[in-house]
Amino acid sequence: MNDSNHLVIMHEQQAVTTSLQVADAFGKQHKHVIEAIESKLSTAENSALLEMFQESTYQARNGKLNKMYYMNRDGFTFIAMGFTGQKADGFKLKYISAFNQMEKTIKAPQQLPMTPQEKLELLLQNVGDSNKKVDQLDKRLTSIEDNAPLSPGTYSFLSRRISQRVGEVARGFGRLSPKQRGQLFRDINQGIKQISGVDTRSQLREKHYEEVMTFIQDWEPSTATKTILRQYVAEAE
Secondary structure (H helix, E strand, C coil), X not given: CCXXXXXXXXXXXXXXXXXXXXXXXXXXXXXXXXXXHHHHHHCCCCHHHHCCEEEEEEECCCCCEEEEEEECHHHHHHHHCCCCCHHHHHHHHHHHHHHHXXXXXXXXXXXXXXXXXXXXXXXXXXXHHHHHHHHHHHHHHHHHHHCCECCHHHHHHHHHHHHHHHHHHHXXXXXXXXXXXXXXXXXXXXXXXXXXXXXXXXXXXXXXXXXXXXXXXXXXXXXXHHHHHHHHHHHHC
């Protein structure tokens, strides 16, 4: 996120940011930002800290409502203190600038539209700005979700599906030793890395999941792998 104009938004007449925006800006997993916030809230000894954060939800691409938090300037400062490094400091400065600008806008006297034409222009401008912000937020949420690492449960399921598919294909070659089955595992893993553009399976992201599962379903070993396995079988006989 490089556009500092969207780091801070207006919510209930207050300049705030969200846990999603903070995760995106600082390169954190959203769940880790949520954990940091809730860790602070669980040890809160006064109402001032509780007023810095407001729990809310957002709708994920799959339609599920997930937790998020709004936070004011003080809440952001409280959480961002734990983010260190030169890059993190740069984002902190951008956030401070964005909060200052938004609060300046809130406090500035607003000239009310007087004529019907001015009122109509203001209405159309507000509708356009709202639609633009919704579209930009949706794109950022989609990017965050697509680039999130596979959850442990999803990764485990994918690994089991690979083993199942290798077992299905191995039966066509008769009885194979663990070493010979390893040839099949190397083949399918190489294919997964090629179609997803990663160096290791642990680098797979949510955006790769459906494509990888389809590949596993349709996978057949390469001609070279089939030839090697047939040679193993012939030698065993």
